[in-house]
Amino acid sequence: MTADAAGRVAAGSSGAGSSGAGKSGAGKSEAGRAGAADRFHALLAAFEGRPAATAGRGKDTVNEPMIRHWCEAMGDANPAYSGPDAIAPPTMLQAWTMGGLSGHTDRSSAYDELFAVLEGAGFTSVVATDCEQEYLRPLRPGQAVTFDAVIESVSPRKTTKLGTGHFVTTRTDVRADGELAGTHRFRILKYAPAAAPARASAPVKPVESAQPKPRRPRPVVNRDNQGFWDGVREHRLLIQRCTACATPRFPWLPGCNSCASLDWDTVEASGAATVFSYVVMHHPSFPAFTAHEQSAAAGGGPYAVALVELAEGVRMITNITGVPYDEVRIGLPVHLEFLRVDDDLELPVFRGSEG
Numbered sequence: 001m002t003a004d005a006a007g008r009v010a011a012g013s014s015g016a017g018s019s020g021a022g023k024s025g026a027g028k029s030e031a032g033r034a035g036a037a038d039r040f041h042a043l044l045a046a047f048e049g050r051p052a053a054t055a056g057r058g059k060d061t062v063n064e065p066m067i068r069h070w071c072e073a074m075g076d077a078n079p080a081y082s083g084p085d086a087i088a089p090p091t092m093l094q095a096w097t098m099g100g101l102s103g104h105t106d107r108s109s110a111y112d113e114l115f116a117v118l119e120g121a122g123f124t125s126v127v128a129t130d131c132e133q134e135y136l137r138p139l140r141p142g143q144a145v146t147f148d149a150v151i152e153s154v155s156p157r158k159t160t161k162l163g164t165g166h167f168v169t170t171r172t173d174v175r176a177d178g179e180l181a182g183t184h185r186f187r188i189l190k191y192a193p194a195a196a197p198a199r200a201s202a203p204v205k206p207v208e209s210a211q212p213k214p215r216r217p218r219p220v221v222n223r224d225n226q227g228f229w230d231g232v233r234e235h236r237l238l239i240q241r242c243t244a245c246a247t248p249r250f251p252w253l254p255g256c257n258s259c260a261s262l263d264w265d266t267v268e269a270s271g272a273a274t275v276f277s278y279v280v281m282h283h284p285s286f287p288a289f290t291a292h293e294q295s296a297a298a299g300g301g302p303y304a305v306a307l308v309e310l311a312e313g314v315r316m317i318t319n320i321t322g323v324p325y326d327e328v329r330i331g332l333p334v335h336l337e338f339l340r341v342d343d344d345l346e347l348p349v350f351r352g353s354e355g
């Protein structure tokens with residue numbers, strides 16, 4: 001397979017080279033660029049046939065609980081997938097080979113090397129494009145799954161609406177008790193986004209350095225909650241109150257949940273509150289939410305999201321400041337303050353009392 005791939009590469013390169021030389025009328029730089037692209041593709045094609053994973057082992061044998069969960073998630077009630085003679089749904093083929101959150105230990109370095117070459121040339125983005133599966137025999141509970149994966153092909157440079165790049169196809173042969181049960185082909189496009197053209201000849205600087213500071217999402221302000229955001233601008237936390245039954249409500253809504261009245265006024269929160277409940281966000285990290293003393297590890301570390309109960313009786317979701325995320329607790333007394341997030345955004349948050 002490697003020899004075959006190398007042969008095709010050699011033929012492709014020489015062919016393009018001679019056509020470039022023959023077109024003497026065409027711009028030299030165009031021919032030069034085409035030649036560079038071909039040389040770069042030859043570099044990529046050398047990865048064809050190299051293993052992406054060798055002697056991989058499924059983390060679990062084929063088993064009924066995973067089959068049942070799959071069928072529930074897919075809404076598949078086919079009787080073939082339950083009972084004493086159950087088989088696994090063929091479309092679960094890849095599921096038996098997945099590494100889970102802890103990943104695979106059997107992955108080869110070739111795939112990482114190929115990605116490094118593509119990224120070094122500016123093809124920094126990736127999108128999964130399609131997958132094909134072939135089923136040769138059914139998988140049954142109790143069978144042990146093993147697999148080998150190979151980089152099957154790397155396409156010449158293609159231009160798509162997303163940008164220019166190379167399609168990489170990986171083929172995984174899945175075996176049950178040593179016999180080939182099916183084949184899974186997975187294709188991705190590794191590309192340079194259309195706005196930032198790739199150059200095969202020179203490495204491109206990482207994109208990260210050019211990215212602006214992450215910003216928090218903007219609140220959606222509409223007719224129903226305009227008054228709340230007007231209050232925030234004046235450093236007042238306004239709670240709606242039904243003028244018919246005096247029930248306070250938050251967040252802002254057009255009508256009363258207790259009596260359906262559309263008439264309301266507002267009361268200004270005193271600012272006293274306690275933590276009613278909370279969660280700590282660990283993953284995925286959102287640097288925009290940790291840049292303001294949410295966490296000692298500004299830039300992506302864990303942070304607490306709290307549901308606080310105000311003295312006026314309503315609850316709101318907010319951030320807790322002044323207390324490390326791992327010291328936030330239910331019942332913690334907190335007090336309203338306004339956090340300037342950036343030039344355009346100020347938010348009501350709650351500061352934990354010291355000690």
Ligand code: ZN
Pocket residue numbers: 242243244245246247256257258259260261
């Ligand atoms: Zn009411």
